[in-house]
Amino acid sequence: MSQELHRSVLLREAVDALVTDPDGFYIDGTFGRGGHSAAILEQLSPSGKLLAVDKDPQAIDYARDRFAGESRFSIWHGSFADMDRAAAEQAGRVNGILLDLGVSSPQLDQAERGFSFMQDGPLDMRMDTSRGISAAQWINTEGEAEMARVFKEYGEERFARRMAAAIVRRRAQKTFERTLDLAEVVKEANPAWEKGKHPSTRVFQAIRIHINGELDDLRNALEKSLQLLAPGGRLVAISFHSLEDRMVKRFIREKERGPQLPRGLPVMDSQITKTLRSVGKAVKADDVEVDENLRSRSAVMRVAEKLSEN
Known part of the structure; x- marks a missing residue:
């Protein structure tokens, strides 16, 4: 499969959930071959900004070529677990973070990468x-x-x-x-x-x-997302196997519930600091997308919104 034929999973659903402010600053935690990044840029105004991150040197080279001359776009080589370092040079808080987890189609389809x-x-x-x-x-x-x-x-x-x-x-x-x-x-x-x-x-x-180190990276990235997101900012995570999805689901649930206090403490629910709220239900690819892209059949997307400063 050529790089241009790579299909981003849950493309429209992810971008619609992510971009709440066209003037905002967003992070695409896994650039891959830029399908989500391109769709995010389409939603942004001239003053909006997108920072993309990827571990893969091939993805970095491809990003620099594909978005050469796009002033709203920047790319950083590294793991999304270190996206706080990547975002350090950008002014302002982050309005949305997209984590498209797992391995990309180009990585799977290139025999020399050794994934298949x-x-x-x-x-x-x-x-x-x-x-x-x-x-x-x-x-x-x-x-x-x-x-x-x-x-x-x-x-x-x-x-x-x-x-x-x-x-x-x-x-x-x-x-x-x-x-x-x-x-x-x-x-x-x-x-x-x-x-x-x-x-x-x-x-x-x-x-x-x-x-x-995928699960360690995900664990760190989820915590970093809380630090980086502005109140009202969205976290969108697309998982491809149960280990990832359970980790994302558990993280959102724990931050939505707030710290668990010992029973009997005279504390009202409204007094507990909650940092996230779940947005909608888990989203899966529909039959049309699965027919067009078999790899989307295992995808699960979860969305959460930052409530307050942590």
Whole structure:
């Protein structure tokens, strides 16, 4: 898939929920190939501003080329977990933050990036190819127990220990270098294939999440969003698997409820500081979008609004 054919999931729904002030300052936490950024810019006035963030050096280069000459747009190379650093040079509070989580279509579709169990490529999986260890380095050196923990916790893989053992046995004979090699070993170790799902899906997801620190980044980004958002500003998060969605849902619920005080304290609900309110219900892609873009079928979008200074 070419970069131009990349489809941003829940594009209109996300931008409509995000942009409440055309003159405001917004952050697109995962630029990807700029679908959401382009739609946000369409909604902004000449005085509005958009800061985009991405780990992927390819995305940074693409952004600089696609939006060259767009004075309302700037791009920052790094994780959205550090978006406070990215926004430090921008004047004023933030009116909206969009977090489009997970891996982008161009990353999945380029075999050389090593994300796909369907195409043969070097076993890399790093979103930021300029730093960190590759999936191959991790797979070839990690202990069996820790590997099984990662598969179970981040991939929700019930045969995690069995798969980790198979990987350790095989690497003792020959190290892993290619994606299809790893996928084949995991497939052979999986005794119960799920209908419609490749038997390596959960393990590849787990490795990717671990290698890129995705859940830690999300946890930090959610907290940073509270610091950055102005009262009335919106947080829009699009998740693609249950681990991310549970984290976003729990964060919004906790901030909407406020700090939990010991029972019996003479405190009225109106006296509890609440920093977010949920906006609407969780949104999923409709049948038309799923038909056009199969990857949208697992997407869940949640929206929250900043209530007060924390």
